[in-house]
Amino acid sequence: MTTLAQEFTKGIVKENPLFRLILGMCPTLAVSVTAINSFGMGVSVIAVLLCSNIVISAVRNVIPAKVRIPAYIMIIATFVTLVEMVLNAFAPELFEALGIFIPLIVVNCIILGRAEAFARKNTIGRSIIDALGIGLGYTISLVLLGVIRELFGAGSIFGYQVMGTAFEPMGVLAVAPGAFITLGVMLGLFNYLFKHFGIE
Amino acid sequence: MSLLAIIFVAILADNIVFNQFLGICPYLGVSKRLETSLGMGIAVIFVMALSAIVTWVVYNFLLIPFDLGYLRTIAFILIIAGLVQLVETILKKTNPTLFRALGIYLPLITTNCAILGVAILNVQAEHNIIETIVYAIAVAIGFTIALIIMAGIRERLELADLSSHLRGAAVSLVTAGILSLAFMGFKGIMTL
Numbered sequence: 130m131t132t133l134a135q136e137f138t139k140g141i142v143k144e145n146p147l148f149r150l151i152l153g154m155c156p157t158l159a160v161s162v163t164a165i166n167s168f169g170m171g172v173s174v175i176a177v178l179l180c181s182n183i184v185i186s187a188v189r190n191v192i193p194a195k196v197r198i199p200a201y202i203m204i205i206a207t208f209v210t211l212v213e214m215v216l217n218a219f220a221p222e223l224f225e226a227l228g229i230f231i232p233l234i235v236v237n238c239i240i241l242g243r244a245e246a247f248a249r250k251n252t253i254g255r256s257i258i259d260a261l262g263i264g265l266g267y268t269i270s271l272v273l274l275g276v277i278r279e280l281f282g283a284g285s286i287f288g289y290q291v292m293g294t295a296f297e298p299m300g301v302l303a304v305a306p307g308a309f310i311t312l313g314v315m316l317g318l319f320n321y322l323f324k325h326f327g328i329e
Numbered sequence: 330m331s332l333l334a335i336i337f338v339a340i341l342a343d344n345i346v347f348n349q350f351l352g353i354c355p356y357l358g359v360s361k362r363l364e365t366s367l368g369m370g371i372a373v374i375f376v377m378a379l380s381a382i383v384t385w386v387v388y389n390f391l392l393i394p395f396d397l398g399y400l401r402t403i404a405f406i407l408i409i410a411g412l413v414q415l416v417e418t419i420l421k422k423t424n425p426t427l428f429r430a431l432g433i434y435l436p437l438i439t440t441n442c443a444i445l446g447v448a449i450l451n452v453q454a455e456h457n458i459i460e461t462i463v464y465a466i467a468v469a470i471g472f473t474i475a476l477i478i479m480a481g482i483r484e485r486l487e488l489a490d491l492s493s494h495l496r497g498a499a500v501s502l503v504t505a506g507i508l509s510l511a512f513m514g515f516k517g518i519m520t521l
Contacts, residue, residue, distance in 0.1 A: 235406050310507075314503065
């Protein structure tokens, strides 16, 4: 039996959804243009993941195994709609920037993956810890990517200009090709680091 | 906007994989061999056109008249999941050959974000039914083209002398980045 602390930290390092499990790529590539968008996306995913993990864990003994996937998708879609409405009401700028990728949280493999792999077999308490760990791991990686792309693509971090006037922004990092190349290079780098520090 | 412009932009200038970042998971997962890419591509064209029509009808004749626009996400994902199941069952009964060819790709399609993405993009752009069908098929053709190009490159990458850390997803993403750079050229010809 793993301890609660291990359950929490596994999502950040050992089972990091982005760099280890390679899940949730579409929103990652699309929103990581700026650090603040990445952060907003990460928090939205944490909110949906936490709520869906709690509910799915609570009803895990009620749902018949044969129809579990459609049931999970409906539960997730409900919370995604809630997040969509909250963002539209209280953070219209973020809602505008994330655009179509908010409703698409429904098909984010991380959330369905955690429901299938963890929440349906574990207690509510453990599912909460799991959701927080995985969600935080995803948010940290997403913000890291956002910071790199924003720093070199626009010369700023979280909207604050830090590179000075002499810096020529590398426009390619702010558009589509930059997203693919930055993520690919970081994936290679993290593969190296994980191997170097012996984390398998 | 003319239908020709929709087709050109959906296939090349705003390619679903390289410019809109949708359907990356199957793009990385299925593009290992040319034959499987083609099978997946055909399955996507079929399901995407069908789901675009049904979601458009439901949105415009059910959700909008009853002022239920906020149920869009839930309704669409339910339609897509049901539709994929239905196509699977019908194919199994009526055309076993086609089912054997496409069967393994169909379950994967439910969680393909490009299908839900195109359904939402269609109602957001307020396309009419003809534009919806043309757009859905064009996007799916763009997806197939991206998949086939990538499969061709990856069959060669397997033999390349690469550092073990870069093998797999890392080098595929960098390759996709370079392809995306090439596809950006089409944006100079025509954008919406």
